[in-house]
Amino acid sequence: MKIGEAAREAGLPVKTVRYYADIGLVAPQGRSTGGYRDYDRPEVARLRFVSRARRFGFSIPECRELLSLYEDDGRESADVKRLAEAKLAALDARLEELTDLRDELARVATACAGDGRPDCPILDRFAGDGDDQGPLSAES
Amino acid sequence: MKIGEAAREAGLPVKTVRYYADIGLVAPQGRSTGGYRDYDRPEVARLRFVSRARRFGFSIPECRELLSLYEDDGRESADVKRLAEAKLAALDARLEELTDLRDELARVATACAGDGRPDCPILDRFAGDGDDQGPLSAES
DNA sequence: CTTGAGTCTCCTGTTGCTGGAACCTTTATA
């Protein structure tokens, strides 16, 4: 099948599928006489696989690794689990960071009158000469 | 003061401060005879301000806007609040997305034996021909 | 035969920097 159909089945933009072919992540089975990329079932499955893994936050290099594990019948599930758990830890860290951020932003936004006057706790917070340690303040 | 000190006080890499000068976000007060960028108190304050706003997830254009509000004595706090609340909503959406992701990844990771055998629910999940709707599955 | 949809390659732009090369200024020390 041609790239359009493959892309549709994988739930990816055509541009992305072409990109994946370019970087050698998921190569088409071959080319038609007209020079069109030709995808078959296994390639579409790989595309779907990558599409899912990407949505799970795995980077392209990580997808490459996962894909090779996916294709490897002799793999050990421990290898996959290791990858997943590292990703999970990174995700947790990012989540905590974002949550703290959100909470503080919510706090200053609530404190801001939001009227016609110029006083604004949000700007004050950004301007303040307080802590500058981490990526966000704890100030419990 | 020279760029190095300004950067240190603002808690930013020198490269970044130079970049901010290039894009006209925070311009130095002037140049020394030797051609060195010369920063003063107000510019350092602006740098700190931007540094903080960036950590809160505001984009460069948004920082530009916040900065102009910050400098504008006749501003209305409503303008700032509007920006902050939009950012908050975006943050919440992103958080929910990430949380769902995290939960599902945790689920499959837990289900994976992580031993020497090749069976792996994680890969199965990526390969599966189930839902392909949203950026992540609900499957409650 | 023509039209239109889909495909091809190639180039540029995105966001917010970061690293490096090659050179220049300033400061401290021998």
Place this chain on the structure above:
DNA sequence: TATAAAGGTTCCAGCAACAGGAGACTCAAG
């Protein structure tokens, strides 16, 4: 005074992961 180290300067390239568009093609239908 010479010189070396530290810290400036400019410019150019590259990162992730594509997206948009130009200009040329292939292919199926009418």
